[in-house]
Amino acid sequence: MKVKKRWIIIFLTPAVLLFAFVYLTSLYILVTTSFTDLTAGGGGNFVGLKNYIELFKPASEFWSVLKNNVIWVLLQSTVHVYLGVIVALILARNKWYTSLVRTIYMLPNIISNAALGMLFIFILNPKFGLINNTWRLISGNDAYMQNWFMDPKTAFGSVTMTWLPYAGITAILVMAEMTSIPDSIYEAAIIDGASQLQINMFIVLPLMRNIIGTTTILAASNMLQKLDIILLTTSGGPGTRTTNMPMSIYRTALIDNNYSLANAQGVFLILFGLVAVLLIRKIYRMNENILG
Amino acid sequence: MKRILLSMAAVVTAIALLVSGCTKAPVSTEPSQGTNKETAAADKSTNGPVEVTYATFRVGAHVQAPGEKIMLEEFNRLYGDKIKLVIEELPSDDVYVNKMKALAASNSLPDVFDGKNGVRELAIANGTARNLLPYLEEDPEWKKYVGDMAIKANTNEDGNLYSISYSQRIIGYYYNKSMFEKAGIKPAETWEEFMSNCEALKKAGFTPFANATGENAWTVNLLLGAMIGTANEAGNKLMNEKPVTNFNTPEVINALENIKKILTDYSNTDALGAVYANAANVFCQEQAAMIANGPWMVGDFTNPEKSVEGLDQRLGVALYPNKGIYSEYDPGFVLCAKDDNLEEALTFLKFRTGPFSQKTFLETAGSLPLTNNIELSEEFKAKKPLVVQHLELASQAEYKFKTLDVIADSSVIDSFAKLYPELVFGEIDAQTFAQKLTDAVYRQK
Numbered sequence: 238m239k240v241k242k243r244w245i246i247i248f249l250t251p252a253v254l255l256f257a258f259v260y261l262t263s264l265y266i267l268v269t270t271s272f273t274d275l276t277a278g279g280g281g282n283f284v285g286l287k288n289y290i291e292l293f294k295p296a297s298e299f300w301s302v303l304k305n306n307v308i309w310v311l312l313q314s315t316v317h318v319y320l321g322v323i324v325a326l327i328l329a330r331n332k333w334y335t336s337l338v339r340t341i342y343m344l345p346n347i348i349s350n351a352a353l354g355m356l357f358i359f360i361l362n363p364k365f366g367l368i369n370n371t372w373r374l375i376s377g378n379d380a381y382m383q384n385w386f387m388d389p390k391t392a393f394g395s396v397t398m399t400w401l402p403y404a405g406i407t408a409i410l411v412m413a414e415m416t417s418i419p420d421s422i423y424e425a426a427i428i429d430g431a432s433q434l435q436i437n438m439f440i441v442l443p444l445m446r447n448i449i450g451t452t453t454i455l456a457a458s459n460m461l462q463k464l465d466i467i468l469l470t471t472s473g474g475p476g477t478r479t480t481n482m483p484m485s486i487y488r489t490a491l492i493d494n495n496y497s498l499a500n501a502q503g504v505f506l507i508l509f510g511l512v513a514v515l516l517i518r519k520i521y522r523m524n525e526n527i528l529g
Numbered sequence: 530m531k532r533i534l535l536s537m538a539a540v541v542t543a544i545a546l547l548v549s550g551c552t553k554a555p556v557s558t559e560p561s562q563g564t565n566k567e568t569a570a571a572d573k574s575t576n577g578p579v580e581v582t583y584a585t586f587r588v589g590a591h592v593q594a595p596g597e598k599i600m601l602e603e604f605n606r607l608y609g610d611k612i613k614l615v616i617e618e619l620p621s622d623d624v625y626v627n628k629m630k631a632l633a634a635s636n637s638l639p640d641v642f643d644g645k646n647g648v649r650e651l652a653i654a655n656g657t658a659r660n661l662l663p664y665l666e667e668d669p670e671w672k673k674y675v676g677d678m679a680i681k682a683n684t685n686e687d688g689n690l691y692s693i694s695y696s697q698r699i700i701g702y703y704y705n706k707s708m709f710e711k712a713g714i715k716p717a718e719t720w721e722e723f724m725s726n727c728e729a730l731k732k733a734g735f736t737p738f739a740n741a742t743g744e745n746a747w748t749v750n751l752l753l754g755a756m757i758g759t760a761n762e763a764g765n766k767l768m769n770e771k772p773v774t775n776f777n778t779p780e781v782i783n784a785l786e787n788i789k790k791i792l793t794d795y796s797n798t799d800a801l802g803a804v805y806a807n808a809a810n811v812f813c814q815e816q817a818a819m820i821a822n823g824p825w826m827v828g829d830f831t832n833p834e835k836s837v838e839g840l841d842q843r844l845g846v847a848l849y850p851n852k853g854i855y856s857e858y859d860p861g862f863v864l865c866a867k868d869d870n871l872e873e874a875l876t877f878l879k880f881r882t883g884p885f886s887q888k889t890f891l892e893t894a895g896s897l898p899l900t901n902n903i904e905l906s907e908e909f910k911a912k913k914p915l916v917v918q919h920l921e922l923a924s925q926a927e928y929k930f931k932t933l934d935v936i937a938d939s940s941v942i943d944s945f946a947k948l949y950p951e952l953v954f955g956e957i958d959a960q961t962f963a964q965k966l967t968d969a970v971y972r973q974k
Contacts, residue, residue, distance in 0.1 A: 276974035277634045278654030364799040387742075387801040387950040471802070472743070475950035476957075491627045492943045494651070495974040496634065 264507075271501040277494035288501035299502070301477045302485045305393070306460065309481060310513060312401060313456040321407025322449060326437050328408065329415050339412075345403035354469030357399045361385040389475045396479045399466055400459075407452040414448040415441060450521030454514055461510045482506045578613040579873045581866065582639035586625035588618045592825050596893035600886050604877065612873045622646075623744075626939070633657075640866035640874040641881065644692045647939050647973075649863050653691050657865040660689040664875055674884050676900035682858040693882040694861035696896035699923045700751060700823040700932070701854050703915070707843045708735045708818040716847035720756060720787065723850045727795040730818050738791055739817035740800040741808035742949040745942050748808045749788060749800075749949065750933045751821035751855070756784035758930030759853035768930035773937055776966035785952065785959035792953050801950050813840060823855075824895040824916040846918045853928035857935050858899070891916075938973040941966055 271288055274280040292299050324342055328335045345353060360367045363384040373381050385395040418441065426436050442449075464483040467473060473480035473488070480488075482502060490499035518524065587597035601614065617639065619625040626646045632638045633651035644652065652658035665672045665680065672680075679694040704716060709726075712733035717723035727737040740748050757780045758768035764780035767773060792800055797811045812820040813829055813836035820826075830841035848854050862881055866874030880886060887903050890896035895916050910917050923929075934942055944966055951957045957965070 275634075277630045278651045278974070280974075362799055363801075364797070382798055384799070384801050384950075387954075389951060389954050389956045392950075472946055474802075474947035475954070476947055488943065491630055493940045493972045493974060494630060494647070495972070 267500050267503050267507075270497050271504050273497050275497040275500070277490075277496060280497070284497070288498045289505075291498060292501055292505070298477050298480075299485065302480050302482060305477070305479065306481045306509070309397065309460045309463075310457045312397060313460045314453045314513075314517065317401050317404050317456050318407055318449060318453050320402060321404030321452060322411055322442075322445070324404065324408040325411035325415065326441065329412055329441075330433075339408070342403070342408060343405035346405035350465040351469065353399060354466045357395075357466075357470060358386075361395055386471050387475060389478055392471055392475055392478045396467060396471055399470065400463070404456075407456065410448055410452050411445055414445055418444055446521055447523055450517060450523045453517050453521065457513050457517060458510055461506060461513070482509070578609070578611055579870050580613050580615050581641065581870055581874045581877050582615045582617070583877065584617040584619060584625065584629065584639045584642045586619045586622050586643070589620055592828065593890060593894045593896065596886075596890040596896070599889050599893065600881065603885060603889075604880050608873075608876060608880075612876060614877065638863075638865045640870060641862055641864055641878050644860045644863040646934070646942075649692050649860050652863050652865055653685065658691040659864045659866070659871075660691065661693055661864060661878075662690045665690070665693075668879065671879050671883060674887065674900060674902055675882060676902075679858045679861075679899045683861060692861040692863045693878060694858040694899055695882045695886060696859055696890060697899055698823055698857050698859060698932070699854060699897055699919045700821065701846045701848055701919060701922050702751070702755075702819055702821040703812070703826070703844050703846050705735075705812075705815060705818045705843055706845050708733070708815075709845075711735075712818075716845070717850045718852075720759075720850045724787065724790065727791065731795060736797050736811070736817040737795040737819060738797075738800075739808040739812035739820040740792060740796040741803040741805050742792070742800060743802050743804040743807075743946055745934060746945040746949060747805050747934075748821050749792065750942075750945060752791065753784050753788050754855070754930065754933045755821070755849035755853050756787055757781055758855075759849055759851035759928045760784065765928050765930055768933075768936065771931070771936045772970070773941075774967070774970055776941075776970075777960070777963045781963045781966075782959045785962050788949075789952050789959065792949065801953060802946075810835070813837070815840065815843075824897060824913075824919045827895045827913050827915045828893075830915070841915070844915060846915050846922065848922050848926055849928075851928060852926050853930065854923055854926040855932055856923055856926070856929040857931040860935070937966075938970065940969040940973040944969040 270281070272283055272285060274282050274284045274287075291297065324338075328339050348356075359365075361369075363369055363382050366385075368385065369381060369383055372383075373379055383391065385391050422440060423436065426440055431439070460481070462483060463481055464487060467479055467481060467484050468487075471479040473484045477485075483506070486499045486502045486506070489495050489502060585597060587593040591597075601616070604612075604614065617628075619628055622645075625643075626648060629638065629642060629648040630651060633648065633655055636655055636657060638648075638652055638657055642648065644650075644658075649658065662680075665675065675693055679697065680690060683692050683694055684690050708730060709715065712726070712729045712735065714726045714729050717726050730737040738748075738752075740752075742749055754768055757764045759765070760780040760783065763778065764784075767778060767780065797803070797808070797817055799807060808820060809822075809826070809829065811817045815837050827841070829835045830844060862878055864874055864878050882899075884903060887896075887898040891898055891903065891905070892909060895913065897916070897920065905917065933945075948957065948962050948965055952959065952962050
């Protein structure tokens, strides 16, 4: 028993040290400097809650940033996951198209965000983009011109469409989990006269609760990390219409040189993420045994 | 358990020692004297070439990359046995500025670096930038090639000089003479005529202006700045003031209204959100009649990979209406070397801003030299007449002013790309735009 304990310590120490020095130290610095006036040029004096008050004062742009982030987290946790689950249910039927569709649907998830961003810049280009050209062809209106990423009315929707429908990861995870359902359950349902819809609704989906909860956490937390694709397509504009929290942190730190205010946003982002994860776990009752 | 605790304490102590060992000693901002110099010299003689760190964004497809390569090769040829340049190449202007800001925050800036986009100010704020005036006074030959105007332009409020410029920037706008002829117009002398020229070009079937509002909105902001700088004395004062603290003025608002018209009716249809490369491509492919830019673009006009054949023959360069032109000096290079390699870093700084570099960058990238001490060869004049025309126009200008990139902080410059689409789509008016720029001034730390 003593030997076993020693090996546990030996194997855990590198990971614990790594976590302590890479994450815990960073987290400590992040939290403590959020109460200072640290800038790229110096500072570091204690200023209390000044940065947090600045962040949440009524005229602060951070409110619209927060609103964008909340909407994106909600959309990603619902529509995105819903699409992934639907695709998984369809592909699980193992038809002739399953392999092909699964590969195609996964493509946007395996391309780097930088490449995906460039792809959408070209697809939605007002002058020669695929979307505008197709509409010109259909409508016969050669003068049709829509700047999807820069028009304040379409910018948010256009950026959202660069990630919302591509739920390949959700689909793959749900499909993998579905393979663990014993065939006998399906056979019993079929003998009892259940339709495919009834099997999905009353057997498969309830059994998938934990994995759907997990993919929802992945999808939601992904929205708290998105930066590259926004930076490439709109840089957070027009105005703050497509700015999310990571984008705002980037701007505050590297454009405004205000490290402490950026760190206050970082602290809030971490808290926001924790609340989102706890909420999703609660909604999906992820601590409870599926079979009761 | 005790053993584990002891081991952990040892690890923590080792790391603490390592960290304290890495911490840099405070740096003197004055030239080093006496014994330090002698000790350093003794160390250097035994340790081979002295390392000097240098960061550059002039790599890859950057217009100044070929000049940078020649400059570095020549420096290594002349000083390679004594000085080893440790170069950090950063692939774009943005990456460079962000990296330098992060290094400034940790007091670990390179020995020599370009102080553009507020990086110099950060080095001054954290006390690592050296005052270069004493070194210039010690070396009259170097001072001759830097010139009094460039020294004056970069002298700080405290009377010190924290960077040495490497080129002057004179920026007018290029126009396509064939398109102008077909539209029956000539370069405008007033802004009213300029707008009517745009209308005439549009009626003749041409896109008047190649523009891009993305990144630092370079081409659009050149037009905006020219409108402000030539509007009247107040506008010209604003465009020569650094840093600008109030954009909410009649000259700025009026100029923004004109820019809205230009972006809506007289620019390439993908100008909103496009980056500089898009605008340059539109102009070089003769899809637009005008573009605002400096002499460094001349090389593109003869490059078959970028421009249609013979484009350089069909182009002219003009003063902005009301006889205006941009005239400024680059912020230039900052010296943050410590005492132990100061002499070597200074040698490199002198070379980087001296006659060989100025001439190399003139010939390879159209960067105008700091003084007339660098003479343009007849061959160069014949090869690049548009560069020469820029210099001639500068002598005819009645209004001279600086670019917004030089007079405003990064928070302001970053705001343009976000606000232009809102202005064009009517979400905000020109006055709100100007107020938001003023607000951005106070966001900068």
